[in-house]
Amino acid sequence: MDYIRIVFRIIGGLCLFLYGMKVMSDGVQQAAGDRMQRVLNFMTKNRFVGVLTGMAVTALVQSSSAVSVMLVSFVNAGLLTLTQAIGVIMGANIGTTTTAWIVSLIGFQIDISALALPAIGIGFFMGAAKWKYQDLGGAFLGFGFLFLGLQFLTNALPAVNPESMEFIRKISDLGFLSVIIGMAIGTAVTLLMHSSAATITLVITLAFREVINFEISAAMILGANIGTTIDAIMAAIGTKTAAKQTALVHVLFNVVGSIIALIFFRPLVLLVNFLVPGSPEGAGIATHLAMFHTVFNILGTLVFLPFVHQFAALVSFLIKDKDGKQGMPKPYRLEYQHSVRSTPDLNIIRAEKEIRDMTGLASSMFAGVSKVLSGFREEGDKTAAVDALVTEMKDKEEYADEMRVELTRFLLECTRQQLSHQSEEKVYQLLRIISDLEDMTDDCYSVSLLLDRSVKKNLRFKNKEMEALAPYVAQVEDFLSFVKGHVGRSITEEQAVFAEQLENAVDKSRDKLRKLGRKRIEAGEDVKTELLFIDVVRRIEKVGDYCYNIAESLMRS
Structure with missing residues (x-):
């Protein structure tokens, strides 16, 4: 009965630890929002800075699995x-x-409840209040649950010793085979819990209570590094x-990295014993x-970091690019990514990228219309050009x-x-932009049909009209280019004024x-x-109206 009670206390402590880690990670990601993606994108131009960025972000969210899922989502x-992501993975x-380090320096040295309970209280009140730091309440709350779970875990094994656990004693006496078994156990436990941090916390706790020795503990940590890749694999499906x-x-x-560490296990242990008195x-x-x-991961990074491009070439060889340059794959599909480490905010960031692609599609359609319109000032048969335009549009x-159906x-x-209040507002803003x-695109297609009618019914526009139309089309193209460059982020007051000026200029040209x-x-x-001709003018002006609608949505974000 004692062993059953101990097992349930360990499971309860681990579950509370895992819950705290998830709540804290989700809170940090929701508080950071798309700023995390911008930081990653800005800070990963250089492989060395990418490593530092990966270190900082992972230390912040306390989960390499969450960061790996984030990276898979961003790359997708x-x-x-891919090259940018490699440095971050190493970091x-x-x-x-x-x-x-938190577990070893704090978990066994001080009364953790002195940190846990205040953090839970602060997090609760921060999350309950309606203010801009509401999402950080989740981070504090998770931090408190994490430490509370750690306290339960450290108190779960007061009376256990190696002599009373014959199975563990036998495993410990098998020499190097014990190390291999420990590595396998660490991998299996992490695959089950989806968290190397939880596995390592459990390992350190068992080692501190003298249930397992140092070598098996170290081997289990190597196994945890292998098992933690399961979330990245699942996110990539x-x-x-x-x-x-x-x-x-x-x-x-x-x-x-873990296999190399296993080969040089004894020297690695000696190095650690030298560094720690x-x-x-x-x-x-x-x-x-x-x-x-720490030493194992730093050495692994130092070994592989000079070969980032070769690493990228290797995985590109192992997994061939089947996406190709196929333009617009039909039908368009956008699957929602459900993952134990994923958050809705990651999917919102993914949707923003798809909406930028949709903006590019609308821009390319208007550019096609503009090109054919410019040819209407010239003499000759326009049938072939217009037919091609109608098919393309x-x-x-x-x-x-x-895209509208799938993105919606x-x-x-x-x-x-x-979702946080900010994320909810972002979703409704994106829905408005998708509709516009x-x-x-409907109006671009309508213009192509009007031009088709012009050619088929021999309704020829005068050169003077087409020359007057050209700067009008250029104004709308500029407006569309402005929108394309700002979809996915807020615009400043100066940019809002500029958008209003563009809208007024388009309206004046329309009236003229x-x-x-x-x-x-x-x-x-x-x-x-x-x-x-007036219908063509009206349809083009509506494109400008939609540009202004999108700009207004970006003003409110």
Whole structure:
């Protein structure tokens, strides 16, 4: 009965520790929002800075698995490249060692409840209040639960010793085979718990209570580094080739690094014993294990860091790029990523990238219309050019319809998760932008149909009209270019004023062109041709209206 009680106390402490880690990680990610992606994107241009960034972000969210899932999501969305992600993965493995240091330096030295309970209280009140730091309440709350779980865990084994556990004693007496078995156990436990931090915390606790010795504990830590790759693998299921390659980088780096550490296990242990004074037994074993975890990951990073590009080439060879440059794959699909380490905010960031692609699609459609319109000032048959335009616009407009349906479904799935107030506002802003973009593509297609009618019914626009139309089209192109450059982030007051000026300029040009069409009708020109010209002007102006609608949405973000 004592053993059953101890097992349940260990499981309860671990579950509370894992829950605290998830709440803290989610709170940090929600508080950071898309700023985390921008930091990662800005700080990963250089492999060395990428390592430092991975260390900092992982130490902040206290989970290398969460960072690896984040990286897979960002690479899948095209926000980061494979090469950029490699440095961050290496840094994440170093950053995750902070958990071992927290456990070894705090977990067994002070009364953890002195930290846990105040953190839970602060986190609760911060999360309950409606203010801009509400999401940080989750981080504090998770921090408190993490330490509370750690306290339960450290108090769960007061009377256990190696002599009373014959199975563990036998495993400890098998020489190097004991190390291999320990590594396998560490891998299996981490695969089950989806958290190397929880495994390492359990290992350090068992070692501190003298249930397992230093060598088996160190081997289990090597196994935990292998098992932690499971979340990256799961996050890469159903993703693009680059995301799968990123997950493979994480697997190869951790597995190969752990195998190399296993080969040089004895020298590595001697190095740790040299760096940490005192015996790796009794009270000092926790610090020795934290140092082992740190040294192992730092040495692994130093070995692999010079070969980042070769590493990228290797995984690109192992996982061939099947996505290719196929343009618009049909039908368009965007699957919501459910993962134990994923948060709705990561999926919102992914949706923003897809919406930027949709903006690029709308921009390319208007550019196609603009090109054909510029040719209307020239003599000659326009049938072939207009037919090609109509076919292109039809295909792209249908694809834009698919994007609207899938992105709307995707974002509504995000709203079913627990979102911060800021993230909810972001989702509804994105839904408005998607609607405006799809309407924009409809009008581009409508312009192509008007031009098709012009050619088929021989309703030829005058050169003077087309020359007057050219600067008007250029104004809308500039507006669309402005929107394309700012989708996904807020615009400043100065940029908002600039957008309003663009909208006013487009409206003035529209009024001028309408007057030109009406005067030509009054002068006796063909009514059908002039009305068709006014329709073209109206459709182009609506594209400008949608640009301003999007700009207004970005003002409120």
